[in-house]
Every structure is written in C-alpha cells, then in structure tokens.
C-alpha cells in the first residue's frame with residue numbers, strides 16, 4: 001500500500017513500543033518491572049468516578065460543544081486564574097480528549113512549512129514528530145545535565161532565527177524531571193517579545209513538583225497574548241485513560257481550534273468533563289497524597305541509582321521521571337535499555353528516545369510501588385555488575 005508522503009515525517013512515542021515488548025515477555029512467563037510508562041499507578045479518586053456515573057445517569061452522554069462544556073471551561077478558567085495568578089476567561093479555554101491534541105492542533109493552526117519551531121531535547125517525542133509532520137523545521141534546544149536539565153540562555157539565543165515562529169517549553173519536564181526557574185522564564189519572555197514568536201507551554205506536570213513553586217510563562221507581562229498553555233487531568237488526577245486535557249489560547253486562535261476540533265474529534269466526552277469539574281473543585285487530598293508518595297519514591301530511586309557503579313543521577317524537582325547518566329557503562333544507552341529488559345526484567349527507556357541530546361541517559365518512571373522500585377534497583381545493580 002502506498003501511504004501519503006507526510007506519513008514519512010510522523011514519529012512515534014517509544015514508551016508504547018517498549019511497553020508492548022515488555023508485555024510480550026510477560027506473556028512468555030517472564031517477570032517484568034515496568035519503569036517505562038508515564039502514567040500514575042494510582043486509581044482515579046472515587047469522587048471523580050462517582051461524578052462520572054452521576055453525569056451518565058443524568059444524560060451527559062451526547063455531543064456537546066466542540067470546545068468543551070461551559071461549566072467545565074469555567075472551572076478550568078478559575079483554576080488557571082488562581083494557580084497562574086492571571087485573569088483567564090472561560091472562552092479562552094479549549095477542552096480536548098487528553099492534552100496531546102493541544103500540541104497537534106496548535107501546530108496545525110499556527111505553523112506553516114518553512115517556519116521554525118524550537119523544542120526541548122531531550123523532550124517529549126511528540127513535539128519533534130508533529131513539528132516535522134506539519135512541514136516545519138524542528139530546532140532542538142539542548143537541555144544540560146550540569147544545569148539540572150535546564151537550557152543555557154546562549155543555546156536558546158543561538159536557536160532563534162527570523163523564521164522562528166514557536167518555542168515549546170515543558171516544566172516540570174518529561175523525561176528529565178527538570179523545571180524552569182522564574183529567571184529562565186523571564187529570559188524566554190523577553191526573547192519572545194523582542195523576536196516575536198509564540199510559546200507552547202506544556203504544564204501537564206504542573207502539580208507534580210516536589211521543591212519550589214510552579215511558575216508559568218503566561219503570568220509574565222504581555223505573554224498571555226503569545227502563549228498557549230497546555231495542562232490536563234491525566235497526570236494530576238490519575239486519569240490517563242479518560243482522555244481529558246485542555247489549553248488556554250490567545251483569543252484569535254480559539255475559533256481556528258474550534259474548526260480543527262469540528263473536523264476531527266467533534267468534541268470531548270461529556271460525562272468525563274462533568275467528572276473533570278469534580279476533580280478541580282472537589283477534595284484535593286488524593287493529589288496531595290499522591291505527590292507525597294511520588295516524592296518518597298523519587299528520593300528512593302535517586303539514592304538507589306547513585307549507589308550503582310557507573311550510574312549518576314541528579315535529583316529532579318518534578319514529574320515522575322529520573323534521567324540517570326550511564327555514560328560510564330560499556331553499553332550505549334539503547335543497548336543498556338534492551339539489556340536491562342532482557343537480562344533483569346526491568347523495562348526502562350533509552351535517553352535517545354527523547355532526542356539526540358538524550359544520548360548517554362536512561363529514563364526511569366517511578367510511577368510504580370516503592371517495593372517494585374527497590375526490587376528493580378537490585379536487579380539493575382546485579383545486571384550492571386556483570387557488564
């Protein structure tokens with residue numbers, strides 16, 4: 001079969017591929033500890049599930065407005081206004097099935113072939129994939145271990161050209177767990193205003209921060225007009241399979257987004273949006289407990305990795321990933337990830353799955369029980385000692 005030429009430019013997310021490979025090994029009877037997949041291992045809080053059942057019983061089962069149910073958009077606007085300390089109106093909020101479509105639709109609406117888009121490397125692989133898909137030039141912004149996986153301002157300045165249309169940032173970050181400081185964001189805001197480009201600020205991990213306070217570029221003067229803020233319920237409320245995300249958009253883009261949605265998924269599921277209101281307005285105890293548990297696991301996995309010869313791991317401030325440096329080991333990071341899966345039954349991702357600057361690193365997700373993390377660390381220690 002002959003495919004459209006554009007399909008050659010569409011990438012993928014290798015977490016799903018490694019997950020499938022690990023599942024295959026499990027089907028053959030092998031015991032696997034999953035540290036590859038990026039989703040909380042907690043159940044969706046029961047008050048959110050109950051709100052969904054109630055909504056279904058009350059008839060929230062049909063189509064609804066393409067950009068989202070007004071009451072949910074209102075709840076999101078209130079939440080973002082409060083957490084980002086800036087006035088957001090409900091008609092600037094767009095609801096999507098998961099946060100991923102915000103990336104896809106924003107680039108489709110904004111970027112022409114020949115435009116340049118700067119994205120973090122290592123970074124969420126979907127950015128580079130979609131930039132290439134829309135025919136733009138993907139310009140990587142290296143994140144550096146020596147500055148806790150932030151970028152160096154001179155690297156950003158060097159990446160900007162007259163064709164730069166968009167900069168994608170992600171804080172707290174996948175895959176490194178790093179986060180951008182107020183000073184970083186200030187520098188970006190100054191450059192965006194001076195050089196006239198937009199920002200896609202991926203804040204899907206905004207609530208999963210263990211030190212400091214989450215800062216958003218949208219709060220900086222003059223930045224609301226040039227920022228698309230992405231957030232959602234997948235990670236914060238353990239709702240990855242519900243598909244519930246949203247974006248805050250500059251007003252002129254809202255109508256364009258609406259047309260893209262009408263032409264593709266029509267709308268986001270009705271009863272999940274009603275449950276999404278309960279998530280934002282109901283008790284936040286489960287989020288607080290989940291974050292405390294993630295922090296405990298982060299400390300355990302970082303400490304454990306740092307006792308293994310040839311592995312060095314910084315302590316990340318957020319998300320639920322660590323990105324240890326494995327450059328001293330005799331295998332490439334891709335070979336090491338394969339070796340750990342086959343030899344030790346521990347599924348991890350190669351740093352190169354997140355871009356060329358991820359070479360020499362692994363990504364481990366600590367969205368798994370402390371007991372499994374300890375067992376995985378022991379298995380890695382034994383496997384590495386045999387190299």
Ligand SMILES: Cc1ncc(COP(=O)(O)O)c(C=O)c1O
Pocket residue numbers: 038097098099100101124170173174202204232233234235240244245
């Ligand atoms: C950085 C980043 N952005 C966006 C997403 C997409 O989230 P969702 O599952 O809500 O589509 C993910 C999910 O892994 C992510 O890691």
